[in-house]
Structures are given as C-alpha cells and as structure tokens.
Amino acid sequence: MEIKEKFGQKVKELREQKGFSIEQLANISNVDRNYISDIEKGKRNVSIIIIEKIILALDTDFTSFFSDNSFKK
Template sequence: MNIKEKFGFKVKQLREQKGFSIEYLANISNVDRTYISDIEKGKRNVSITIIEKIILALDTDFATFFSNNSFKK
C-alpha cells in the first residue's frame, strides 16, 4: 500500500467511525465530494491545505491523525 492509499484508508476509516457520508465530509471540509472519494481510493496526491481541511473536519489534529501504525512501512 502506498502513502496515498494509506492516507485515503485513514480518512475513510475516521469518516465512517464518525458516521459521516462523503457528501457531509465534503460540506464541512469545503472539499469537493468527488475529490474526497478519490482521496479515499488513493488516487489523489493531496496538498497540505486539503489535508488540514479534512483533518479538522474529522475533529482531529495532525499529531493524532498521523500517530498510529497505519503510516509505518
């Protein structure tokens, strides 16, 4: 799994844990829903600005988001 896929998997995992639809996450993060869908599929090389919008919309922070083992080799 490459880093884009790992990031997308983590976004999807947190989104589903919160009970958010892709559309709802798109609305609260101000990121297009098709873009979020592509992120979750590992198809997008996401900018730090978009990462911040999504992480904040998921009510977490960078340290927490990136702290678990899902980003290790």
Template sequence: MNIKEKFGLKVKSLREEKGISIEHLANISNVDRNYISDIEKGKRNVSIEIMEKIIIALDFDLTTFFNDKIFKK
C-alpha cells in the same frame, strides 16, 4: 501500500467511525465530494492544505492523525 492509499484509508476509516457521508465531509471541510472520494480510493496526491481541512473536519489534529500505525510501515 503507498502514502496516498494509507492517507485515503485513514480518512475513510475515521469518516465511517463518525458515521458521516462523503457528502457531509465535503460540506464541513469545504472540499469537493468527488475529490474526497478519489482521496479515499488512494487516487489523489493531496496538498497539505486539503489534508488539514479534512483532518480538522474529522475532529482530529495532524499529530494524532499521522501517529497511526498505518503510517509507520
């Protein structure tokens, strides 16, 4: 699994845990809905700025987000 897929999987997992739709995440992060969908599928190279917007919208901080075991392989 590459880093794009790992990032997308983590975003999708957190979004689903919080019970929010892609549309809602798009609204609260100010990131296009289709872009978020592609991120979750591992199809996008995500800029640091977009990462930050999404992670903050998911109510996480960068350290906690990237400290997940999925990123340690």
C-alpha cells in the same frame, strides 16, 4: 501500499467512525465530494491545505491522525 492509499484509508476509517457520508465530509471540509472519494481510493496527491481541511473536519489533529501504525512501513 503507497502513502496516498494509506492516507485515504485513514480518512475513510475516521469518516465512517464519525458516521459521516462522503457528502457530509465534503460539506464540512469545503472539499469537493468527488475529490474526497478519490482521496479515499488513493487516487489523489493531496496538498497540505486539503489535508488540514479534512483533518479539522474529522475533529482531529495532525499528531493524532498520523500517530498510529497506519503510516509505518
């Protein structure tokens, strides 16, 4: 699995845990909903700025987001 897919799965998992729709996450993060949908599908190379917006909107931080086994080979 590519890093884009791993990142997208993690975003979707946290979004669903928070009870957010894609639309709600888009509004909170100020990132287009279609872009978020593509991220969750692993179709986007995401910039660090967008990563930060999404992570903050999900009320987490970089360390917590990337610290679990989701990103290990």
